[in-house]
Amino acid sequence: MRKLLSISLVLIIGFAGKVRADEGMWLLPLINKLNIATMQEMGLKISADDIYSLNQSSLKDAVVIFGGGCTGELISDKGLLLTNHHCGYGQIQELSTVENNYLDNGFWAATFDDELPAPGLTVTFLKRMDDVTEDILSAVNADMTEQQRQAAIREKSAELVKVANEGNNYRILVRDFFAGNQFFLVVYEVFSDVRMVGVPPSSIGKFGYDTDNWMWPRHTGDFALFRVYADADGNPADYSPNNVPYQPKHHLPVSLKGYQKEDFAMTIGFPGSTQRYLPxxxxxxxxxxxxxxxxxxxxxxxxxxxxxxxxxxxxxxxxxxxxxxxxxxxxxxxxxxxxxxxxxxxxxxxxxxxxxxxxxxxxxxxxxxxxxxxxxxxxxxxxxxxxxxxxxxxxxxxxxxxxxxxxxxxxxxxxxxxxxxxxxxxxxxxxxxxxxxxxxxxxxxxxxxxxxxxxxxxxxxxxxxxxxxxxxxxxxxxxxxxxxxxxxxxxxxxxxxxxxxxxxxxxxxxxxxxxxxxxxxxxxxxxxxxxxxxxxxxxxxxxxxxxASRLFIAGLQKMQPEKVFYPDANFTMRLSYGTVGDYSPRDAVIYKHYTTLEGVMEKEDPDNFEFVVPEKLKQLFRDKDYGQYADADGRMYVNFTTNNDITGGNSGSPVINANGELFGLAFDGNWEAMSGDIAFEAELQKCINVDIRYVLFIIDKFAGATHLIDEMTLVK
Structure with a gap:
């Protein structure tokens, strides 16, 4: 059985230096073995334990599953959560009425008491991931049919989950990787009292709507703020007016320092599904x-x-x-x-x-x-x-x-x-x-x-x-x-x-x-x-x-022993790393790696709901009233691109700099690389992000919700 385990691990380990740094959705428990040296060569200043640890607070403790299909991150010690506007869109719409249309007008809670409960919305924290490949594969043998093999795996998985569930209220799953060549037991803690705190109007949060979706350049303030609540002991609890803001083990410091081309960038999130090994x-x-x-x-x-x-x-x-x-x-x-x-x-x-x-x-x-x-x-x-x-x-x-x-x-x-x-x-x-x-x-x-x-x-x-x-x-x-x-x-x-x-x-x-x-x-x-x-x-x-998929992948790793194999996305926590950068989509065209508020004004079309610009935002632009959120060049940056490997489910993922600080919010991919779920395109594939300074600018200068800024740990 040790031999079976070693075969599955070779799928991941291989020779790490042979893969492009921007390709791959990596399992956090394995980054110390596989990725940390490369990441630090690229400029990362923190350790693997700072990213994923069971013994100390780490970045993974600040990153959550938002709802059932997005990512979010904690940005204060009072449970304040940041995600994409499009991830919270359903909750915003559900809480809206014709009289109080938060989609059109936005919403900003002045106090904790003003925050709006979002029934049915959950926030899920990863507690740990344990490699249980050897335990699972001990239940199968080469003489089994595929149906018998799957039945044995289900039975063994249920046994492991039952043991892991003793004495706690965690949500525990066994997930397979590499089409059933490797298995992890994943432990989650689910919070069900989540409240809406602040959302910009759709004219900011969804600027460009479907016309700009999957496109670059983008000029979208795709963010929303919610808050996680817990009981008095910090445990998950159903909604109650007696619940208190949750105090996370870790929250992300927020960087006002900006970025340059080739700066290190990593995302942590929950990519939903890729099929990179599809025949x-x-x-x-x-x-x-x-x-x-x-x-x-x-x-x-x-x-x-x-x-x-x-x-x-x-x-x-x-x-x-x-x-x-x-x-x-x-x-x-x-x-x-x-x-x-x-x-x-x-x-x-x-x-x-x-x-x-x-x-x-x-x-x-x-x-x-x-x-x-x-x-x-x-x-x-x-x-x-x-x-x-x-x-x-x-x-x-x-x-x-x-x-x-x-x-x-x-x-x-x-x-x-x-x-x-x-x-x-x-x-x-x-x-x-x-x-x-x-x-x-x-x-x-x-x-x-x-x-x-x-x-x-x-x-x-x-x-x-x-x-x-x-x-x-x-x-x-x-x-x-x-x-x-x-x-x-x-x-x-x-x-x-x-x-x-x-x-x-x-x-x-x-x-x-x-x-x-x-x-x-x-x-x-x-x-x-x-x-x-x-x-x-x-x-x-x-x-x-x-x-056939399980055997094909196992065969490929034997055929290509010097190639790094990483598992397809399956909505488990993953890390990707790369750099800030531009790209050339076709001959003689080069797209810059950033956009500014000037581009929002250039796209304005008052006769097209997709490109309406709020009057207050136009006034702030005219006055160049950007406060501490302006770049060193005096402009207000809006979106930027990196070459991180992401897919659906990564929406809302934090973009983290070399010091472990939040400097962007992932929200989209680019049109030229829509093949990415099946084939990663090294030269063209881009992750489109909201500049965190634009998020803070909208919260502070546009909405006047400075009390939310005061909650955060800002790094200048």
Missing amino acids: SWGIQERMGIFNQTLITVRGVKQDIWAEDMAASDMVRLQYATKFSRSSNYWKNSIGMNRGLEALDVLSQKRALEAQFTSWVNEDANRMAKYGNVLTSVENAYTSRADHYKANNYMRETLIRGAEILFFAANARELENALKENNQEKVDAAINRLKQAGETYFKDYSAPTDRRVLEAMLHLYAKDIDKTFHPDFYQTINKKFKGSYARFSDHVFSKSLFTSQENFNAFLNNPRLKTLLNDPAYQAGISTMEMYRQLLNMNQDAETRIAE
């Missing part, structure tokens, strides 16, 4: 099915949403978060496909696979272990193409596209309880549905969703074979002569799921017959039944892909 067939599938589905379907849906949002302030507020989330990866998918084509990544992968095949064929033992790996993965991807496309289309059209069908299908639990005539289960189902309805209808426009439903029904029928159509399509064809408009009219005129009034009236007096005859419920259940069938069809292919 050529997987890349074809990602581009041609997964990405293309998002591009096609979300493009249609977003056009409908945009029309209704432009026509109604209420709809604009209701759909602001939905549109932002949808368009983010719609545009990402477009850019990724273009980037992968421009870099000819498929040819590079095929060349690597050909090299792997030749290497395997040179040795009988290799043939026995790896000989079928690429054939297996090719067959798995090609055999599932039709139902995988249907699966993706159904998710984007009928589940995430038109909202009513998935919401209606949530009443299946109530149907079963009514059939059982079990009043206790009926009451429980009603309570859950009422709670879900409160959230759902607050941000729901039935006329908008009716238009979306018609469009989504048409798209699914046009692009997906009838074999994979839910049963309710037969009703559309027979009863409504194939008219998606007539069927959509029928659903929205007859269904109890179109308004909160009708929905609650039904829940107050639920009847099984009423539910079973509801057209939205019928279509929703039909959709989910077909979706489950599609998922089941995909299970065999997923198992074969998982096994």
Whole structure:
């Protein structure tokens, strides 16, 4: 078993000097072995223990998971938390009303008592990561099938989690790395009392909106402030007016010193997902099915949403978060496909696979272990193409596209309880549905969703074979002569799921017959039944892909013993390091590594909501009233670029200088390197950051919230 462990560690260790310093999302417990020497050669002044330690406070204690998909950092000893405006967008929108529109107007709490509770929002601290590879692999053997292997790993993982959970209330997981060649036990502490403290108006926090998204140059103040609260003993607790601001083990000092080209920069955060070891067939599938589905379907849906949002302030507020989330990866998918084509990544992968095949064929033992790996993965991807496309289309059209069908299908639990005539289960189902309805209808426009439903029904029928159509399509064809408009009219005129009034009236007096005859419920259940069938069809292919990926990566490390292998992102804490710098996206064009407030004014367009500039910000610019936050050249810097390796989930990550001080806030990547989740582009890939001085300038000079500045540890 020691041998198995050493094989998995070679995947990471290799020869650290052979990889570019700006490529890689590194596990913090291993940086002392792998990275610290290189980082210090690049200018880092602090030690590995200052970054990650179990025995003393370290940088990792100041960096958190914000919500379920972003990063944040503590910047005061009173639990003040900094993240991106777009990460807090959902909470800002949920707390907004037409009368108090914090998206449009911003929000700044003058005192602790003025801070707004954000129900459902959590902040998660990493306590430690333990390498449990040897323990996990002790439960498997070479004679197991892949299903048996995965079952044994799940069982062993559950044992380790149970032991680690004794005597505490931590959230503990076992996560796999390198497609199941290495495992870490990850221990988290989750705080659920989180309150909104300060957010700029969207004209600053989201300046440029979707036009500038994934683009450089940027001029966006993409930040928001929240606060973590705890009980009197500093432990996680549900919201209570008696809770107190949390005192973290470490908070980041904030640098006012600025930066120069080639200055050291590192990010610490929770990157969500990369697929750097994806084979050529997987890349074809990602581009041609997964990405293309998002591009096609979300493009249609977003056009409908945009029309209704432009026509109604209420709809604009209701759909602001939905549109932002949808368009983010719609545009990402477009850019990724273009980037992968421009870099000819498929040819590079095929060349690597050909090299792997030749290497395997040179040795009988290799043939026995790896000989079928690429054939297996090719067959798995090609055999599932039709139902995988249907699966993706159904998710984007009928589940995430038109909202009513998935919401209606949530009443299946109530149907079963009514059939059982079990009043206790009926009451429980009603309570859950009422709670879900409160959230759902607050941000729901039935006329908008009716238009979306018609469009989504048409798209699914046009692009997906009838074999994979839910049963309710037969009703559309027979009863409504194939008219998606007539069927959509029928659903929205007859269904109890179109308004909160009708929905609650039904829940107050639920009847099984009423539910079973509801057209939205019928279509929703039909959709989910077909979706489950599609998922089941995909299970065999997923198992074969998982096994082949594990063996392929293990084989690659043997074939390339001098290459450094780092694990794909999987929403565990990672560190990346690089430098501040510019880049040249095409011939004769060089982008500077920074932007200034002057660029905000140059982009201003009062007739386009994406580029409106608040009058107070314009006055501060005219007066050059930047206070202590101006650069040495007298200008107000806004955004800057580094070559750190980041992806989704890194939004809100601190950008930390050589002294361990916060000098920026990561919020985006650049259009020219959208291939980055699959292939890192060394010359073009950039991390786009908010200059921390611009954040402080907006807090202090624009918002007048100087009391928040006073909480921070400023370094001049």
